[in-house]
Amino acid sequence: MASYIIEGGRRLEGEVTVSGSKNASLPIIAATILNPNITKLYNIPNIHDTQITLEILKYLGCKLKKNHGRIEVNSKNIDKREIPEHLMNQMRSTVVLAGAILGRFKEARFSYPGGCDIGARPIDLHLRAFKKLGINIIEDSGFITCKCDRIIGANIDLDFPSVGATENIILAAIYAEGITQITNAAMEPEIVDLAKCLNKMGAKIEGAGTNIITITGVEKLKSISYTVMEDRIEAGTLLCAGAITGGDITLKYKTPEHITPIIHKLEEAGCQIQIEKGKVHLKANRKLKAVDIKTLPYPGFPTDMQSVFASTLTTAKGTSMIIENIFENRYRYVAELKKMGAKIAIEGKTAVIKGVRRLSGAKVKSTDLRGGACLVLAGLAARGTTTVTNIEYILRGYENLDEKLRNLGAEILLDKEE
Numbered sequence: 001m002a003s004y005i006i007e008g009g010r011r012l013e014g015e016v017t018v019s020g021s022k023n024a025s026l027p028i029i030a031a032t033i034l035n036p037n038i039t040k041l042y043n044i045p046n047i048h049d050t051q052i053t054l055e056i057l058k059y060l061g062c063k064l065k066k067n068h069g070r071i072e073v074n075s076k077n078i079d080k081r082e083i084p085e086h087l088m089n090q091m092r093s094t095v096v097l098a099g100a101i102l103g104r105f106k107e108a109r110f111s112y113p114g115g116c117d118i119g120a121r122p123i124d125l126h127l128r129a130f131k132k133l134g135i136n137i138i139e140d141s142g143f144i145t146c147k148c149d150r151i152i153g154a155n156i157d158l159d160f161p162s163v164g165a166t167e168n169i170i171l172a173a174i175y176a177e178g179i180t181q182i183t184n185a186a187m188e189p190e191i192v193d194l195a196k197c198l199n200k201m202g203a204k205i206e207g208a209g210t211n212i213i214t215i216t217g218v219e220k221l222k223s224i225s226y227t228v229m230e231d232r233i234e235a236g237t238l239l240c241a242g243a244i245t246g247g248d249i250t251l252k253y254k255t256p257e258h259i260t261p262i263i264h265k266l267e268e269a270g271c272q273i274q275i276e277k278g279k280v281h282l283k284a285n286r287k288l289k290a291v292d293i294k295t296l297p298y299p300g301f302p303t304d305m306q307s308v309f310a311s312t313l314t315t316a317k318g319t320s321m322i323i324e325n326i327f328e329n330r331y332r333y334v335a336e337l338k339k340m341g342a343k344i345a346i347e348g349k350t351a352v353i354k355g356v357r358r359l360s361g362a363k364v365k366s367t368d369l370r371g372g373a374c375l376v377l378a379g380l381a382a383r384g385t386t387t388v389t390n391i392e393y394i395l396r397g398y399e400n401l402d403e404k405l406r407n408l409g410a411e412i413l414l415d416k417e418e
């Protein structure tokens, strides 16, 4: 397993460019399955999760051309309808590929996406929505087979504004007969990016970014090129890296409106933040102030920033409280932070963080993607050496994180011990 080795105590300074969004890239890559013509995508981050998704497209019969962040997908000759189990199990969010395969071919087969490190991750909302669209679903021995003659537009009310379910319904309904309306839809910027890309292809999606989205079925889509949005969670992670080290950093990042709750919380913690055209500048005091965080669906504070912000608060002055409202098991990183001297108590959905003077370097293990990132940030600020192991989790969602941090002055090395 690979590790990061970090010498803590360096203030981060300088400028860094935020990569393309993982969570916009995955559904947008899925959307190319719907389009029998060529789709050119730009700003796709080169991370494990996009690599896996592209491998599945190749398996289905898509022809791919890759050149760094530029991907060309030719979906003309797709000859399979099944997502291979070994790839499905590597990444549960491949479930959005099912919606795209269904939308185009009215048939899809995939294995139950396993739970993951942050919760059970059920897909009941996805399946219930597919049934509303007239799709027959057979679940047997861990596999799900979806099939129908026609996909008929329907009114779908989501019990919870699920990001994945909202994306899957949009993808499955693009060619549906009639109109599909999603009520209590997720409003995340990644949904807006998916809709913008599909509408550029000729789809008819209205209301993306609000809690009511309408999809009017169309007959065909056309070849386009599309640039994927920037990664708002990477932007938040880099700002927190600046904050925890008392640093002075500038992000080359054009959509600060996507990270308003993160910016407000960093300001409440005592950071000065300036927004200029295409840039976000953060200057942090040596000592941050404790703040309270509650994770909520967008536009609330994002759950993906919960662990990263928690590590930022471990050395703040005072006691912080975090309430995790989205996933039921997203505190696994806490045991690792405590090895570094953090004072955190967990009670159900709530974490109480008592600020300590300084963390101490230790050998710690990534528990999941964002839990791993939080340990890297803790290592940047800790006294001495921190080794973060199992960083394959981190490589799933952050493109060249160690290189970006090194360019900001961090002492971090990737140890690819085989």
Ligand code: EPZ
Residues within 6 Å of the ligand: 022, 023, 024, 026, 093, 119, 120, 121, 122, 123, 124, 125, 126, 127, 160, 161, 162, 163, 164, 165, 186, 303, 304, 326, 327, 328, 369, 370, 397
């Ligand atoms: C997306 O996951 C993101 N992943 C997650 O980011 C993010 O944390 C999450 O949205 C919330 O913003 C991608 O976009 C690839 P949900 P998703 O469906 O779609 C429950 C990261 O670190 N639920 O909005 O799986 C579910 O259990 C990842 O980049 C059901 O109960 O999230 C969870 O408690 C982690 N039934 C809540 O809803 C369902 O059918 C939110 O899940 C679906 C979801």
